[in-house]
Amino acid sequence: NAGVTQTPKFQVLKTGQSMTLQCAQDMNHEYMSWYRQDPGMGLRLIHYSVGAGITDQGEVPNGYNVSRSTTEDFPLRLLSAAPSQTSVYFCASSYGQGADEKLFFGSGTQLSVL
Amino acid sequence: DAKTTQPPSMDCAEGRAANLPCNHSTISGNEYVYWYRQIHSQGPQYIIHGLKNNETNEMASLIITEDRKSSTLILPHATLRDTAVYYCIVRVFGGSQGNLIFGKGTKLSVKP
Numbered sequence: 001n002a003g004v005t006q007t008p009k010f011q012v013l014k015t016g017q018s019m020t021l022q023c024a025q026d027m028n029h030e031y032m033s034w035y036r037q038d039p040g041m042g043l044r045l046i047h048y049s050v051g052a053g054i055t056d057q058g059e060v061p062n063g064y065n066v067s068r069s070t071t072e073d074f075p076l077r078l079l080s081a082a083p084s085q086t087s088v089y090f091c092a093s094s095y096g097q098g099a100d101e102k103l104f105f106g107s108g109t110q111l112s113v114l
Numbered sequence: 115d116a117k118t119t120q121p122p123s124m125d126c127a128e129g130r131a132a133n134l135p136c137n138h139s140t141i142s143g144n145e146y147v148y149w150y151r152q153i154h155s156q157g158p159q160y161i162i163h164g165l166k167n168n169e170t171n172e173m174a175s176l177i178i179t180e181d182r183k184s185s186t187l188i189l190p191h192a193t194l195r196d197t198a199v200y201y202c203i204v205r206v207f208g209g210s211q212g213n214l215i216f217g218k219g220t221k222l223s224v225k226p
Contacts, residue, residue: 004157035216042201042216042217042218043158043216059215088155090157090158092158102148102160102163103158103160104160105156105157105158105159107156108155108156108157110155
């Protein structure tokens with residue numbers, strides 16, 4: 001199993017550009033989420049999904065969109081990139097509610113907005 | 115979910131046990147204690163979780179006080195590869211996975 005795969009690993013954008021960060025998992029997990037991590041900070045939740053067709057906002061959702069058309073994929077869209085969105089982005093997934101409730105994280109996407 | 119308090123940093127000698135404390139004085143009866151760690155700039159990694167009994171797995175042990183207001187993560191024989199930021203999180207079991215809130219954690223430095 002590949003686990004949680006994020007692409008790209010690095011990206012540089014100009015202010016105002018849009019792009020999509022990809023996240024895919026092959027563990028048939030119901031739950032998926034996106035976090036951002038800024039220097040010296042913990043992870044902050046952007047958006048999450050409890051299953052295909054269902055998404056909800058986290059702590060810092062402004063400027064980002066998500067959709068969950070399949071169980072496997074949970075892309076994060078930056079609508080109009082801003083320098084404040086320069087960060088490292090992590091995607092995570094987990095089983096549903098149960099004894100194995102633990103998050104599996106991808107290796108991250110480092111995004112710079114100039 | 116209840117908040118946690120962790121020291122910002124700790125040192126540990128290689129081969130010794132690393133004991134990482136966490137205070138969660140406002141924890142509710144149905145909230146679990148979770149530990150994750152983040153090595154350098156990698157994605158966080160699950161370590162262990164528990165409700166009120168002590169837990170042990172291949173990575174670590176979790177000791178929860180009887181009143182559940184604090185806990186300690188123990189790495190029995192720390193290695194240089196255990197140098198990481200360790201996050202203590204409390205949350206309701208079975209709640210939305212998207213609502214796992216990470217604080218700033220404890221930066222553990224394992225020294226030769």
